[in-house]
Amino acid sequence: MLKTLKLITSNEGKLREMQHYLGPELQKIGVQLDKLPLELVEIQGTSDEIIKDKLIRASEVGDFPVVCEDTSLCFYSWNGLPGPYIKHFKEAVGIEGLVNMLQQFSDKSARAECRIGIKVPGKEPIIFTGTCEGSIVSPRGQNLFGWDPIFQPRGFDQTFAEMPMDTKNTISHRGNAMKLVLDYFQANPNWIS
Ligand SMILES: O=c1nc[nH]c2c1ncn2[C@H]1C[C@H](O)[C@@H](COP(=O)(O)OP(=O)(O)OP(=O)(O)O)O1
Numbered sequence: 001m002l003k004t005l006k007l008i009t010s011n012e013g014k015l016r017e018m019q020h021y022l023g024p025e026l027q028k029i030g031v032q033l034d035k036l037p038l039e040l041v042e043i044q045g046t047s048d049e050i051i052k053d054k055l056i057r058a059s060e061v062g063d064f065p066v067v068c069e070d071t072s073l074c075f076y077s078w079n080g081l082p083g084p085y086i087k088h089f090k091e092a093v094g095i096e097g098l099v100n101m102l103q104q105f106s107d108k109s110a111r112a113e114c115r116i117g118i119k120v121p122g123k124e125p126i127i128f129t130g131t132c133e134g135s136i137v138s139p140r141g142q143n144l145f146g147w148d149p150i151f152q153p154r155g156f157d158q159t160f161a162e163m164p165m166d167t168k169n170t171i172s173h174r175g176n177a178m179k180l181v182l183d184y185f186q187a188n189p190n191w192i193s
């Protein structure tokens with residue numbers, strides 16, 4: 001019988017990418033990834049503090065294994081801001097406004113970070129972090145997930161929004177965190193039983 005891991009997020013884009021990549025891989029090792037579309041409370045703090053707290057909220061949802069995720073977008077010229085507050089910055093000024101934040105700086109470099117937290121009842125939570133370096137560009141591309149149109153990963157000519165999901169998952173912050181999740185599951189196959 002498959003063991004179930006519930007992915008708790010309010011974000012359809014995250015759900016799609018995680019189910020697309022992790023779903024089939026986890027299934028091979030007997031784990032079914034199920035979704036629970038729910039917005040979790042988020043505190044103010046560093047990315048690590050936010051994901052740890054978010055994971056506690058996630059594990060309070062029910063007595064089953066849960067996974068939650070937190071994504072940051074850090075501008076080097078802004079000493080790491082907006083960071084974990086990217087959602088609020090984007091909602092306030094839009095992606096054009098994010099591009100404009102860097103107008104007066106020659107350094108347009110940015111780092112995307114993804115933290116995936118997993119908590120199994122009765123076991124210590126574990127957090128997997130993946131990053132992706134890149135730069136902020138004028139919006140390009142059809143995939144309108146978040147700030148994908150303005151993030152161009154280092155070494156690529158396309159923004160995330162111009163890439164097929166498979167390509168993005170191969171190199172992205174979330175893809176890199178998901179690889180660590182899979183490595184962990186493969187090394188600890190009885191972790192969630
Ligand atoms: O790969 C991505 N490519 C482009 N944009 C992205 C990506 N991943 C997250 N995003 C956006 C969504 C949200 O505006 C912010 C992260 O905030 P974050 O709190 O982690 O996500 P959320 O509140 O939408 O969903 P959740 O319910 O899982 O907290 O960056």
Ligand SMILES: [Mg+2]
Pocket residue numbers: 042087
């Ligand atoms: Mg959120």
